[in-house]
Amino acid sequence: MEAKKNIVVLGAGYGGITAALRLARLFHKHPEYQIHLIDRNPYHTLKTQLHEAAVRKTEISIPIDRIIQRRNIIFHLGEVTRIDPREHIVHGESGYLPFHYLIIAIGSQVNFYNIPGLQENSFPLQTLKDAQMIYDYIGQLCKSAASEPVEERRRDMLRFVIGGGGLSGVEFAAELADHATQCTRDSHVNPREIEIIIVESGSRIVPGMDESFAARIHKKLLGKNVTIIPKSKIIGRTPDTATLSSGEALKTKALIWTGGIRISELARESGLKIGQSGRIIVDEYLRAESYPFIYAIGDSALAINPYTKEPVPAAAQFALQQGCLVAHNIYADIFEGVREPYHPKLMGEVVSLGRHLAVGWLALPFLKKITFVGFLGSLLKTAIQEKHIFLLRRESGKWVAPQ
Numbered sequence: 001m002e003a004k005k006n007i008v009v010l011g012a013g014y015g016g017i018t019a020a021l022r023l024a025r026l027f028h029k030h031p032e033y034q035i036h037l038i039d040r041n042p043y044h045t046l047k048t049q050l051h052e053a054a055v056r057k058t059e060i061s062i063p064i065d066r067i068i069q070r071r072n073i074i075f076h077l078g079e080v081t082r083i084d085p086r087e088h089i090v091h092g093e094s095g096y097l098p099f100h101y102l103i104i105a106i107g108s109q110v111n112f113y114n115i116p117g118l119q120e121n122s123f124p125l126q127t128l129k130d131a132q133m134i135y136d137y138i139g140q141l142c143k144s145a146a147s148e149p150v151e152e153r154r155r156d157m158l159r160f161v162i163g164g165g166g167l168s169g170v171e172f173a174a175e176l177a178d179h180a181t182q183c184t185r186d187s188h189v190n191p192r193e194i195e196i197i198i199v200e201s202g203s204r205i206v207p208g209m210d211e212s213f214a215a216r217i218h219k220k221l222l223g224k225n226v227t228i229i230p231k232s233k234i235i236g237r238t239p240d241t242a243t244l245s246s247g248e249a250l251k252t253k254a255l256i257w258t259g260g261i262r263i264s265e266l267a268r269e270s271g272l273k274i275g276q277s278g279r280i281i282v283d284e285y286l287r288a289e290s291y292p293f294i295y296a297i298g299d300s301a302l303a304i305n306p307y308t309k310e311p312v313p314a315a316a317q318f319a320l321q322q323g324c325l326v327a328h329n330i331y332a333d334i335f336e337g338v339r340e341p342y343h344p345k346l347m348g349e350v351v352s353l354g355r356h357l358a359v360g361w362l363a364l365p366f367l368k369k370i371t372f373v374g375f376l377g378s379l380l381k382t383a384i385q386e387k388h389i390f391l392l393r394r395e396s397g398k399w400v401a402p403q
């Protein structure tokens with residue numbers, strides 16, 4: 001019997017899980033093709049909700065085997081260590097897998113920009129484990145502060161500095177501000193002694209968003225007693241201090257670093273052509289340059305928006321769109337269909353500012369959009385998150401829920 005041809009998806013995040021499920025659906029009448037999915041974790045992380053898990057310990061992971069249970073997908077748990085595009089092989093910790101087609105969807109990781117002491121003395125917010133560590137540390141700090149009689153030392157323990165005022169930094173700060181009362185109630189510390197500071201290198205927070213939205217978000221954060229220090233960079237870090245480019249030294253035991261992302265070395269080391277932040281350069285069909293049988297999607301891919309000529313931002317909504325598209329394009333490649341070029345659709349931008357507040361806009365038909373600030377926004381944000389879970393359920397044909 002002839003060996004099956006493998007279509008391998010690396011990474012079971014937003015882009016990868018969508019691609020794998022869509023491929024399984026498209027190829028279900030073609031048993032000569034086998035879909036493989038590889039991830040270092042046995043679960044799919046709802047990464048856009050990491051800030052909630054870091055503060056409130058919410059459930060944001062879904063076991064991959066539950067999602068793919070009813071689909072013809074083989075899941076491999078493990079770290080991918082090398083891609084050999086010439087030999088069509090993916091190498092992992094426990095072996096290798098040949099591929100006919102490959103989709104790289106390994107997301108992004110934190111970038112510490114070689115800032116002295118930062119990596120050793122700060123908490124990134126990129127993975128479920130990061131969120132769990134932050135959650136535990138907040139609890140520890142509150143407990144230690146409760147037994148610290150000297151006010152100044154207590155305040156130093158309760159000063160949280162967030163490096164980077166982008167989407168994730170802002171969402172985390174607001175969530176922490178809302179939750180401070182609860183943390184302090186449990187540990188019997190005065191909530192007024194908690195200080196939350198965002199340090200942002202640009203002239204304003206959420207630089208990727210429209211200026212009027214950024215201004216609204218800024219105002220809402222001030223209303224939650226969050227201090228924002230713009231035009232300032234963290235240039236050094238010790239266990240107790242964050243040094244700013246202005247020369248100011250902020251005393252803090254908790255620095256949460258959300259200041260930048262980069263792509264793992266895997267792409268560069270594999271000889272794929274990479275651009276800004278190590279993202280894999282792709283053509284209009286999302287294929288890696290010189291390798292038409294390798295597709296890259298999501299944060300890993302440097303896709304160019306054909307309308308603006310700008311790189312498509314690293315965001316879950318684009319990873320999801322790209323996951324669907326590459327599944328169709330691979331099917332088209334194999335069965336001589338028509339490949340579709342990628343046209344990113346910005347469905348909206350919603351920034352959650354704590355449990356019951358969000359600011360943003362959503363696209364409506366005929367190039368119209370609806371903007372919102374407040375509780376309605378937070379309901380819409382929840383609806384967007386639920387939609388992803390709903391689509392997973394539909395694609396997988398199985399009831400899946402975060403746990």
Ligand SMILES: Cc1cc2nc3c(=O)[nH]c(=O)nc-3n(C[C@H](O)[C@H](O)[C@H](O)COP(=O)(O)OP(=O)(O)OC[C@H]3O[C@@H](n4cnc5c(N)ncnc54)[C@H](O)[C@@H]3O)c2cc1C
Nearest residue numbers: 011013014015040047080106107168298299314315316319
């Ligand atoms: C706190 C926070 C809040 C955010 N909020 C929003 C938001 O509101 N809206 C929005 O659109 N975007 C948001 N984002 C960005 C969004 O989460 C990412 O753009 C999105 O997750 C990218 O999807 P992806 O499929 O490319 O990668 P990911 O979802 O990161 O998935 C990558 C997968 O690859 C696996 N992997 C990586 N390397 C390897 C390896 N070597 N071997 C095996 N497996 C590997 C990982 O385990 C992971 O499962 C937020 C991000 C953060 C951190």
